[in-house]
Amino acid sequence: MSKITFLGAGSTIFAKNVLGDCMLTPSIQGFEFALYDIDYKRLKESESMLQNLKESLGSDVKVKAYTDRKEALKGASYVVNAIQVGGxxxxxxxxxxxxxxxxxxxxxxDTVGIGGIFRSLRTIPVMLDFAKDIEEVCPDALFLNYTNPMSTLTGAMLRYTNVKTVGLCxxxxxxxxxxxxxxxxxxxxxxxxxxxxxxxxxxxxxxxxxxxxxxxxxxxxxxxxxxxxxxxxxxxxxxxxxxxxxxxxxxxxxxxxxxxxxxxxxxxxxxxxxxxxxxxxxxxxxxxxxxxRDEVVHSKNLSHERSHEYASYIIDAIETDKPFRLHGNVLNTGxxxxxxxxxxxxxxxxxxxxxxxxxxxxxxxxxxxxxxxxxxxxxxxxxxxxxxxxxxxxxxxxxxxxxxxxxxxxxxxxxxxxxxxxxxxxxxxxxxxxxxxxx
Structure with a gap:
């Protein structure tokens, strides 16, 4: 079973947008959606929401919450990053x-300036820890980074790890x-x-x-x-x-x-x-x-329309070999x-x-x-x-x-x-x- 791991899954609305898009994508049916967050309450809320969304959309993906990050990442083909360190x-x-x-x-x-600098300094060490796990348990995974500051975090991953990374905005x-x-x-x-x-x-x-x-x-x-x-x-x-x-x-x-x-x-x-x-x-x-919260987390009639977030389109293009054009954040190599x-x-x-x-x-x-x-x-x-x-x-x-x-x-x-x-x-x-x- 192919697997998408979502780090920072307690971001319930964003998880709904990205993984809801994936539920509506035919080539992603049958995937496992592995959810991970350090906030257990928010993690379980997102799991409940996605289970309900799966049923209402008629998707056959598997939704599973993890409290062990390495287990959540193990065997993943794609990793979505949406964390905010320090909140x-x-x-x-x-x-x-x-x-x-x-x-x-x-x-x-959240990008540059004094606030962007310190947000980067809080987040880069956490991202490098992610990279160690990814290199060990899913070394071929594509890391889809949505977290800001986009340029510094994506740059640190691409320059100092072996993780295939693209920054998405x-x-x-x-x-x-x-x-x-x-x-x-x-x-x-x-x-x-x-x-x-x-x-x-x-x-x-x-x-x-x-x-x-x-x-x-x-x-x-x-x-x-x-x-x-x-x-x-x-x-x-x-x-x-x-x-x-x-x-x-x-x-x-x-x-x-x-x-x-x-x-x-x-x-x-x-x-x-x-x-x-x-x-x-x-x-x-x-x-x-x-x-x-209650309306989103516990609704049995939750609906979703595909958003303009890139993740589902990237995964679909890789899975089907049907080309897709996007604007990504990458190293200026060459x-x-x-x-x-x-x-x-x-x-x-x-x-x-x-x-x-x-x-x-x-x-x-x-x-x-x-x-x-x-x-x-x-x-x-x-x-x-x-x-x-x-x-x-x-x-x-x-x-x-x-x-x-x-x-x-x-x-x-x-x-x-x-x-x-x-x-x-x-x-x-x-x-x-x-x-x-x-x-």
């Missing part, structure tokens, strides 16, 4: 509250439809080309019937900027750098040094930037889950994007078939876009080095290289902030000892 409390709260004491504000803090799939909807344009028949890095990939070309649509897109975007809306940062970046970026404005506001600035507080209102958005979103999700570093993780078109996931060569990005990508790649590479070395000085350097952090704080304040975050996270960062501090 909302205490770790996410720490990632926001301590920087705020230094005057450093954030919106999402849905920002590319939704970028063009959301842009066209915002500008009251139809995306029917539109062709587009996107490449870059995760959460900062670029709409390089967009056309219909051979006509370049960028002039009309930019005209409408400039008009829309005259009134407040939820995507003002992305439209401003497109105006100044010439291209639309895939991830949302609340994300991109903290990837660059231009928008969240204590000396220019008026920019927050001007660009409608939602500070502390992720903690607020976490609270809302927790409250909503409490209201809907210069897939020739003006970005080879150690970087890039988000590029990939072809999936029985041979697995094969990235496509892109070539050069426009130089201004590659430059913006490199500012985030610098921090990503230094963060991976910090995780692997266990040296505080590498954490400091990662933070000093971050565009937003370095534009707001002095070097001394960055060192002090990192020390405070290490102390506050305590057991979540076991690799960083006091003797590794700069003196």
């Amino acid at each position: 909302y409390k205490p770790s996410t709260v720490i990632d926001f509250d301590i920087p705020k004491k230094y005057g450093l504000r954030q919106t999402i803090a 849905h920002s590319v799939q939704v970028a063009v439809p959301e842009l066209f909807e915002a500008l009251n344009m139809s995306d029917d028949g539109v062709k587009w080309k996107i490449s870059g890095i995760n959460h900062m990939a670029w709409l390089l070309e967009v056309s219909k019937d051979g006509k370049d649509l960028y002039p009309e897109i930019k005209r409408r975007a400039r008009e829309k900027q005259q009134e407040k809306h939820s995507d003002m940062v992305r439209f401003e970046l497109m105006d100044k750098f010439g291209y639309y970026v895939t991830e949302s404005s609340e994300h991109n506001a903290e990837y660059h040094p231009y928008f969240i600035k204590s000396q220019y507080p008026e920019l927050i209102d001007r660009f409608n930037i939602p500070l502390d958005e992720y903690p607020r979103r976490c609270v809302e999700q927790i409250e909503n889950w409490e209201k809907m 210069g897939l994007i020739s003006n970005l570093p080879e150690k970087a993780v890039v988000e590029v078109p990939c072809l999936v078939d029985r041979n697995g996931v094969t990235p496509c060569h892109v070539g050069e990005l426009p130089e201004q876009l590659a430059a913006l990508n490199r500012t985030n790649i610098n921090t990503q590479l230094m963060t991976i080095q910090a995780a692997m070395s266990g040296k505080r000085e590498h954490i400091y350097q990662a933070a000093m290289l971050d565009p937003h952090t370095s534009s707001e704080l002095s070097m001394d304040d960055i060192v002090s902030l990192c020390d405070d975050l290490i102390e506050a996270h305590g057991p979540w960062l076991p690799n960083f000892k006091s003797e590794n501090m700069l003196v």
